[in-house]
Amino acid sequence: MLDDWLYLGIFTVISLFLPAAAITIAALLSPKKPDPLKTSIYECGMETVGETWIQFKPQYYVYALVYLVFDVETIFLYPWAVAYNQVGLFAVVEALLFIAILLGGLLYAWRKGALEWA
Amino acid sequence: MITGLQAFFLVNALITLFAAVKVVSSRKLVHAALWLVLALMGVAATFAMLGSRFFSVIQVFVYIGAIATLIIVAVMLTRNSMEDVGPQVNRGWWLPLVVVVLLFVGLVVVLSGWGDFGLSTRTVGAEGENVMELGKALVDPNGFVLPFEIASALLLGAMVAAIYLATDRKEGKR
Amino acid sequence: MIPISWFLIFSAALFCIGLFGVLARKNTIGMLMGVELMLNAVNINLLAFWAYRYAGQMNGLVFVAIVFAAAAAEAAVGLALIISVYRRRTTVMADELNLMKG
Numbered sequence: 001m002l003d004d005w006l007y008l009g010i011f012t013v014i015s016l017f018l019p020a021a022a023i024t025i026a027a028l029l030s031p032k033k034p035d036p037l038k039t040s041i042y043e044c045g046m047e048t049v050g051e052t053w054i055q056f057k058p059q060y061y062v063y064a065l066v067y068l069v070f071d072v073e074t075i076f077l078y079p080w081a082v083a084y085n086q087v088g089l090f091a092v093v094e095a096l097l098f099i100a101i102l103l104g105g106l107l108y109a110w111r112k113g114a115l116e117w118a
Numbered sequence: 119m120i121t122g123l124q125a126f127f128l129v130n131a132l133i134t135l136f137a138a139v140k141v142v143s144s145r146k147l148v149h150a151a152l153w154l155v156l157a158l159m160g161v162a163a164t165f166a167m168l169g170s171r172f173f174s175v176i177q178v179f180v181y182i183g184a185i186a187t188l189i190i191v192a193v194m195l196t197r198n199s200m201e202d203v204g205p206q207v208n209r210g211w212w213l214p215l216v217v218v219v220l221l222f223v224g225l226v227v228v229l230s231g232w233g234d235f236g237l238s239t240r241t242v243g244a245e246g247e248n249v250m251e252l253g254k255a256l257v258d259p260n261g262f263v264l265p266f267e268i269a270s271a272l273l274l275g276a277m278v279a280a281i282y283l284a285t286d287r288k289e290g291k292r
Numbered sequence: 293m294i295p296i297s298w299f300l301i302f303s304a305a306l307f308c309i310g311l312f313g314v315l316a317r318k319n320t321i322g323m324l325m326g327v328e329l330m331l332n333a334v335n336i337n338l339l340a341f342w343a344y345r346y347a348g349q350m351n352g353l354v355f356v357a358i359v360f361a362a363a364a365a366e367a368a369v370g371l372a373l374i375i376s377v378y379r380r381r382t383t384v385m386a387d388e389l390n391l392m393k394g
Contacts, residue, residue: 005166061284061375064191065368068184069277072364075176075357076256076266083253091257094266101270105277114281127294131302138306141325142313154325157306161332164302167294168343173335173356180360185328185367192371193321196378214315218308225304229297234345238295242347255350262354269361276365280372 062114066106073102127167134160147193155186171246299340307333320377320384324370331363 080087080095109115120128137157144150162177229235255261306329313326335356342352378384 008166058195058284058375061188061191061195061371062281064184064188065277065280065284065372068180068188068364068368069273071180071184072273072361073270075180075360076269079172079249079253079256081253083250083257086250087254087257090259094257094263098267098270101267101274102277105274105281108278109281112281112285114285124294124298127298131298135302135305135309138309138329141329142309142317142322147319147321150322150325154328157329158332161306161336164299164336165339168299168336168339169347170339170343170353170356173339173353176360177335180364181328181332185364188367188371189321189325189328192375195375196321196384211316214312217315218312221311222304222308225308226301229300229304235297235300236295237297237344238293240293240343240347241345242343247347247353252350252353255354256357261350265354265358269358272361272365276368280368283369283372283376 059114059117062109066109066115069102069105073099123167127164130160130163130167134164148190151186151190151193154189155182158182158186169240169242169246172249172252173247296340296344299336303333303336303340306330306336318385320374320386320389321371323386324367324374327366327370328363331359331366335359 076098077095080091083091134157137153137160140153141150141157144153158177158181162174162182165174165177256266257263310326310329310333313329314323317323317326338352338356338359342349342356346352374384377389381389
């Protein structure tokens with residue numbers, strides 16, 4: 001058991017180390033000769049308009065919300081899927097009911113126009 | 119003598135509690151949200167130490183992948199919370215502090231009176247929880263099929279309510 | 293092995309920090325983050341009791357799954373409420389939301 005977690009720990013350390021090393025080495029090795037043009041904010045070659053902290057569309061929130069709900073669905077459906085071979089037809093009907101109830105929410109979001117990027 | 123696992127627990131607990139303190143005390147809400155991600159990560163590691171592999175992964179998926187994202191999106195949507203310069207806590211902030219310190223002391227006193235407080239052997243095996251048994255119990259008519267279906271109804275209600283509240287009715291199409 | 297008391301004290305501390313956030317924060321999103329910390333502390337407690345006392349039973353695990361679902365629902369509706377209020381009043385500070393004050 002400990003061995004598995006040891007591997008996971010090593011992966012975590014490496015995955016933390018690599019980006020940190022990349023940023024640190026870049027900061028140490030790069031020559032620093034700033035001028036106004038170089039330090040100006042770059043966005044697709046355009047001059048930026050207004051502040052950096054702008055308020056964006058609430059559509060993003062709705063997408064994140066629908067994602068959250070179907071993410072939570074996996075908590076219940078994954079154990080069911082693991083036990084699929086051992087449970088009978090009744091369990092399949094239950095799981096279909098579970099999915100159907102949540103699909104009602106998706107249909108609501110659809111009809112409400114929340115999924116359209118307009 | 120402290121074993122390696124115990125040392126790991128202590129380090130992880132310290133990091134998590136520090137991150138939690140930063141969550142409730144950061145002036146900038148985006149920073150608080152990012153500290154929250156670290157605290158949730160520490161909780162996921164704690165779940166792993168308790169032998170629950172499934173919920174350790176679910177913690178990363180649901181809390182860090184979805185709930186923390188939702189909170190960060192909400193922080194960015196309510197823009198003045200990011201640029202707020204005033205005090206972030208109420209004027210009488212010391213009163214909640216006294217309350218929570220008293221609550222913590224009370225909890226520790228009550229818990230230490232519990233007979234199994236010094237229990238130090240886990241009954242769960244090295245392989246963690248049995249997800250297949252959990253799945254069977256969830257759809258078992260004599261088990262937890264009602265919570266299973268009610269959870270879905272709860273999520274449906276939350277989804278409909280949140281979409282209704284979040285979509286703009288003034289400027290939107292309907 | 294780690295004694296169960298360590299987990300219980302850790303989760304009690306996490307719960308108290310979260311409660312402080314809920315009680316003392318002005319920003320409603322900050323209060324919601326405190327609630328998330330409290331729910332996490334609850335989950336640690338449930339899993340600790342499950343792992344040390346009732347590992348053969350599924351009650352604790354099902355409870356944890358339901359807490360996850362409740363936490364997701366709470367975060368979704370809470371944040372949607374905050375966004376809706378923000379759109380009308382352009383503030384998320386709890387002490388400025390005093391329309392219902394007598």
